[in-house]
Amino acid sequence: MSMHKFDPKHHARLDDPARRKILNPEEILRKAELRPGLVVCDIGCGTGFFTLAAARMAGEKGLVYGVDSSAEMLELLRKRLAGDGQTAGDGTMAGGGQTAGGERADGGRPDNIQLVLSQELAIPLPDRTADFAFMSNVLHEITQRSSFLQEVHRLVRPGGTVTVVDWVAAPTEAGPPVEDRLPKEQASELLKQAGFRVVKEFEAGPFHYGVTALKPA
Ligand SMILES: C[S@@+](CC[C@H](N)C(=O)[O-])C[C@H]1O[C@@H](n2cnc3c(N)ncnc32)[C@H](O)[C@@H]1O
Numbered sequence: 001m002s003m004h005k006f007d008p009k010h011h012a013r014l015d016d017p018a019r020r021k022i023l024n025p026e027e028i029l030r031k032a033e034l035r036p037g038l039v040v041c042d043i044g045c046g047t048g049f050f051t052l053a054a055a056r057m058a059g060e061k062g063l064v065y066g067v068d069s070s071a072e073m074l075e076l077l078r079k080r081l082a083g084d085g086q087t088a089g090d091g092t093m094a095g096g097g098q099t100a101g102g103e104r105a106d107g108g109r110p111d112n113i114q115l116v117l118s119q120e121l122a123i124p125l126p127d128r129t130a131d132f133a134f135m136s137n138v139l140h141e142i143t144q145r146s147s148f149l150q151e152v153h154r155l156v157r158p159g160g161t162v163t164v165v166d167w168v169a170a171p172t173e174a175g176p177p178v179e180d181r182l183p184k185e186q187a188s189e190l191l192k193q194a195g196f197r198v199v200k201e202f203e204a205g206p207f208h209y210g211v212t213a214l215k216p217a
Helices: 008-014 025-031 049-058 071-082 145-155 184-193
Strands: 039-043 063-068 113-117 130-136 156-167 197-203 208-214
Touching: 008 071, 025 049, 039 049, 049 063, 049 113, 049 130, 063 071, 071 113, 130 145, 145 156, 145 184, 156 184, 184 197, 184 208
Parallel strands: 039 063, 039 130, 063 113, 130 156
Antiparallel strands: 156 208, 197 208
16 A cells, blocks of 8 residues: 655646646536535645635635645645735735635635645544545545545535545556556545445546545435
């Protein structure tokens, strides 16, 4: 089982514009049925590749928690949201734990994002916080997947969903070694074992799959 964690020193890879060609955040979040007004937890958010898209799609009535166990990754996202020290439209530093909701008046970075430093198997947010939990390229990095998904289950409200996006378990021109990947069938099975009901499996670009699962009400 994999112990391999993404090395923050390679963070630029996550925001390489070419990445959008193989992993389009808006298209994937649409397939996962992210709607305006939802409370989103982007777990393992990294530098915010999906967090920013989710914040725009959740809109001013929505809220996005960018959750990561790496303080280094969260700091990169915090700096990105702060926009070189510029302040958000309401005068608060975006990403500094303040929420003003929605898009900045200048059309720039969303300010409905809160950053949350988590531990490997513990996310410091209350039970039933999320309408929409999301993990991109994270689950394959986790060793104690069942315990981790139980924590995600705690976080999702009944009637809410979790979506897992991860690398297909076949050789591709980019991505982690095949032996470190998590096949879609295993991801679906783990979600079921954690108490979710799988409602959708979809292609998330040429190299990734998506699985959406519901927490029954
Ligand atoms: C490959 S990066 C993906 C980042 C982002 N989701 C994306 O697709 O651009 C994996 C991220 O998951 C985070 N991570 C790994 N294990 C985690 C855990 N147990 N809880 C929260 N974050 C975790 C890492 O710190 C890293 O930022």
